[in-house]
Each structure stands twice: as structure tokens, then as C-alpha cells.
Amino acid sequence: MVFAELLRPALLAAARSPRMERTVAKIPVTRNLVDRFVAGQTEAEAIVATAGILDSGRYITIDYLGEDTTEMSQASVTVSHYLTLLSSLAHLAPTTADDRSPRSIEVSLKLSALGQFLPGDGHKVALENAHKICTAAEEAGVWVTVDAEDHTTTDSTLSIVHELREDFPALGTVLQAYLKRTEADCKDLSRPGSRIRLCKGAYKEPASVAFQGKAAVDEAYLRCLRILIRGQGYPMVASHDPLMIEAALQHAKEEGRTADEFELQMLYGVRDTEQLRLIDAQQHLRVYLPYGDQWYGYFMRRLAERPANLAFFLKSLTSQR
Known part of the structure; x- marks a missing residue:
């Protein structure tokens, strides 16, 4: 919980970053997780x-x-x-x-x-x-x-x-x-x-x-x-x-x-x-x-809102390596 509270401001700042958007969009697992939140x-x-x-x-x-x-x-x-x-x-x-x-x-x-x-x-x-x-x-x-x-x-x-x-x-x-x-x-x-x-x-x-x-x-x-x-x-x-x-x-x-x-x-x-x-x-x-x-800004705000969302994303990234 403490980790999530510390990371939340960074995620919200990243939601407004075109450079970060390009980076996140290239990660193969991103699309699968986005589909959880975007129809x-x-x-x-x-x-x-x-x-x-x-x-x-x-x-x-x-x-x-x-x-x-x-x-x-x-x-x-x-x-x-x-x-x-x-x-x-x-x-x-x-x-x-x-x-x-x-x-x-x-x-x-x-x-x-x-x-x-x-x-x-x-x-x-x-x-x-x-x-x-x-x-x-x-x-x-x-x-x-x-x-x-x-x-x-x-x-x-x-x-x-x-x-x-x-x-x-x-x-x-x-x-x-x-x-x-x-x-x-x-x-x-x-x-x-x-x-x-x-x-x-x-x-x-x-x-x-x-x-x-x-x-x-x-x-x-x-x-x-x-x-x-x-x-x-x-x-x-x-x-x-x-x-x-x-x-x-x-x-x-x-x-x-x-x-x-x-x-x-x-x-x-x-x-x-x-x-x-x-x-x-x-x-x-x-x-x-x-x-x-x-979808990018919306997706990043969802990650920032709930530690469970962020943990799922980080776990998915690790499993892709």
C-alpha cells in the first residue's frame, strides 16, 4: 500500500506524457491488460x-x-x-x-x-x-x-x-x-x-x-x-x-x-x-x-487508482521476460 501511494503521483504524471505513452504502447502485454478496462x-x-x-x-x-x-x-x-x-x-x-x-x-x-x-x-x-x-x-x-x-x-x-x-x-x-x-x-x-x-x-x-x-x-x-x-x-x-x-x-x-x-x-x-x-x-x-x-491516459489513471491493478500489470510484465 505504501509503495502504491508513492508510485501513484508518478503514474498520474505519466498519464500526461506522450513519451511514456509511446513506451507503454509498445509493451506486448499492455493490450491484454487494457482490454480489462476498455471495451x-x-x-x-x-x-x-x-x-x-x-x-x-x-x-x-x-x-x-x-x-x-x-x-x-x-x-x-x-x-x-x-x-x-x-x-x-x-x-x-x-x-x-x-x-x-x-x-x-x-x-x-x-x-x-x-x-x-x-x-x-x-x-x-x-x-x-x-x-x-x-x-x-x-x-x-x-x-x-x-x-x-x-x-x-x-x-x-x-x-x-x-x-x-x-x-x-x-x-x-x-x-x-x-x-x-x-x-x-x-x-x-x-x-x-x-x-x-x-x-x-x-x-x-x-x-x-x-x-x-x-x-x-x-x-x-x-x-x-x-x-x-x-x-x-x-x-x-x-x-x-x-x-x-x-x-x-x-x-x-x-x-x-x-x-x-x-x-x-x-x-x-x-x-x-x-x-x-x-x-x-x-x-x-x-x-x-x-x-x-x-486509451492511454484512462489506462494509466486506472493503474494509479488501485494497487491491485498495478500489481497485476507489473506481474504481467515480469511474466513476459
């Missing part, structure tokens, strides 16, 4: 994985991997890809008479992939691109949640989310518990109709803005969780930690929330048996399913 590189592969998840009784949120877009053409390609994906998902999305009920299918967006930080008016570009995707999602009967990225993006992201919610009130967003500002954001955003995915956070952040160390982050997560469960929105509890899951279920019970008034979320390829156990216990659980060829 293929194509839309067709993602649709097959999605159908399997839905058949098991789980909900799903789909992320077409990509971030830090530097060219307008890249942002346009991402938008086109999401529009095509949503057209395919429309055939899988069940019709619901009650719009307040959870939707089984959702897509997740990273605004940096939509042009958020392009030179000039990236804010406007990302807003317009996200609006196109939200419009198509509404027609397909699919929810949309805007992902969180590193702390430098938070103000811009929440501003865009606020503008989008004027037309798409069911739009969700992600808050990261390790940021010191997040408790205040939870209080501000846990209003009627809001959907907030609470995660611990997966980027390398300075101590000036983020809690450091597992114990401090866990405590922050529990504080934010209590705010959201007691609030008037729809909490989405993104965690694999049994203590956080048990806390969420206990708080929901104490506040009288029904199963339709909150959900649990876990990553594709992580704790599958536990996911199915929770479904059998009549809990709503959504699987975060990423796909695409821009």
Missing part, C-alpha cells in the same frame, strides 16, 4: 459490450475516450462519433413513460475533447458541440453526464453545465471529492432535478487544491456523499470501495430514498462479481464503459 476501440465493440451489460440488469454510461483536444477538426470528429453512437444506442434505449425514472443508457462527455481549451473561444466551441450531442441524446432517450477533468477545468466545466441545463435539465455532471472546493459545489448543485456523479478523483493535483492521501480523500468523499444524499438531486455514487458503498446505502436508507432515487456506479472490468451482487440486491448500478483508441 474495444470501435463503436461496434462498444455496442456489443453495452448490450451484455444491459442484459445483466445493469445500467451503462459510455465514454468515447479522448481529451485535451488541440484542433477544431479533432473536436468535430468527436462530435460526429457521438452522434453516430447515439443513433445506434437509440435502438437499445427502452421507452420510459416517466422522465423522472432513471435512464438505463447514458453517454459521458469530456469537454476538453469537444474543444474546451482551443485557442480563441474554446468555451463557446465546447458549449455548442455539447449542445449538439445533448440534443441527439434527448431524441434517443439517452442521458448525458459531463465528466470532470483536472482542477484547472472545473470552473469552465461547471459554467458550461449550467448553460446546458437551461435546455437539458436532466444533464448530469461529475464532482471529485478530493478537491477542497467540492463540498461547496455539492451544496450548490444538489438541487431538485440535478444529477451528480461523485467520485474520489483520478488526476495529479497539488496540495493547495486537493486533499492528499487515502484517509483524507475518504473523509472528504463521505462528507460530500452525505450532502448529496440529503439533498434534492439524484446522487450517482461512483466508488468500488466497500466502505463508501455501505455508507451510501445506509445514508439512503436513513433519508428514505427509494432505489429509483440514487444509483451506484463502477468501472467496466472492475469488481464484476460485486456489481452483479448489488443488482441481485435490487440496487441500481451503472457501469462506466470506455472505448476508443485514445
Whole structure:
């Protein structure tokens, strides 16, 4: 555990390194491990994985991997890809008479992939691109949640989310518990109709803005969780930690929330048996399913998050020698 805590900052830094990406991508065993966490590189592969998840009784949120877009053409390609994906998902999305009920299918967006930080008016570009995707999602009967990225993006992201919610009130967003500002954001955003995915956070952040160390982050997560469960929105509890899951279920019970008034979320390829156990216990659980060829940054953050992931990777490397 101590080794993992020491190595985590290095892995998160490596997630932003093009040089390290080239090195890791050349390691033969990498592809096999990536397949544990990423549902293929194509839309067709993602649709097959999605159908399997839905058949098991789980909900799903789909992320077409990509971030830090530097060219307008890249942002346009991402938008086109999401529009095509949503057209395919429309055939899988069940019709619901009650719009307040959870939707089984959702897509997740990273605004940096939509042009958020392009030179000039990236804010406007990302807003317009996200609006196109939200419009198509509404027609397909699919929810949309805007992902969180590193702390430098938070103000811009929440501003865009606020503008989008004027037309798409069911739009969700992600808050990261390790940021010191997040408790205040939870209080501000846990209003009627809001959907907030609470995660611990997966980027390398300075101590000036983020809690450091597992114990401090866990405590922050529990504080934010209590705010959201007691609030008037729809909490989405993104965690694999049994203590956080048990806390969420206990708080929901104490506040009288029904199963339709909150959900649990876990990553594709992580704790599958536990996911199915929770479904059998009549809990709503959504699987975060990423796909695409821009897998590197996502993969490195998964290694940094859990010592078991890192140990598996290092063992695989050793076995290849």
C-alpha cells in the first residue's frame, strides 16, 4: 500500500506524457491488460459490450475516450462519433413513460475533447458541440453526464453545465471529492432535478487544491456523499470501495430514498462479481464503459487508482521476460 501511494503521483504524471505513452504502447502485454478496462476501440465493440451489460440488469454510461483536444477538426470528429453512437444506442434505449425514472443508457462527455481549451473561444466551441450531442441524446432517450477533468477545468466545466441545463435539465455532471472546493459545489448543485456523479478523483493535483492521501480523500468523499444524499438531486455514487458503498446505502436508507432515487456506479472490468451482487440486491448500478483508441491516459489513471491493478500489470510484465 505504501509503495502504491508513492508510485501513484508518478503514474498520474505519466498519464500526461506522450513519451511514456509511446513506451507503454509498445509493451506486448499492455493490450491484454487494457482490454480489462476498455471495451474495444470501435463503436461496434462498444455496442456489443453495452448490450451484455444491459442484459445483466445493469445500467451503462459510455465514454468515447479522448481529451485535451488541440484542433477544431479533432473536436468535430468527436462530435460526429457521438452522434453516430447515439443513433445506434437509440435502438437499445427502452421507452420510459416517466422522465423522472432513471435512464438505463447514458453517454459521458469530456469537454476538453469537444474543444474546451482551443485557442480563441474554446468555451463557446465546447458549449455548442455539447449542445449538439445533448440534443441527439434527448431524441434517443439517452442521458448525458459531463465528466470532470483536472482542477484547472472545473470552473469552465461547471459554467458550461449550467448553460446546458437551461435546455437539458436532466444533464448530469461529475464532482471529485478530493478537491477542497467540492463540498461547496455539492451544496450548490444538489438541487431538485440535478444529477451528480461523485467520485474520489483520478488526476495529479497539488496540495493547495486537493486533499492528499487515502484517509483524507475518504473523509472528504463521505462528507460530500452525505450532502448529496440529503439533498434534492439524484446522487450517482461512483466508488468500488466497500466502505463508501455501505455508507451510501445506509445514508439512503436513513433519508428514505427509494432505489429509483440514487444509483451506484463502477468501472467496466472492475469488481464484476460485486456489481452483479448489488443488482441481485435490487440496487441500481451503472457501469462506466470506455472505448476508443485514445486509451492511454484512462489506462494509466486506472493503474494509479488501485494497487491491485498495478500489481497485476507489473506481474504481467515480469511474466513476459
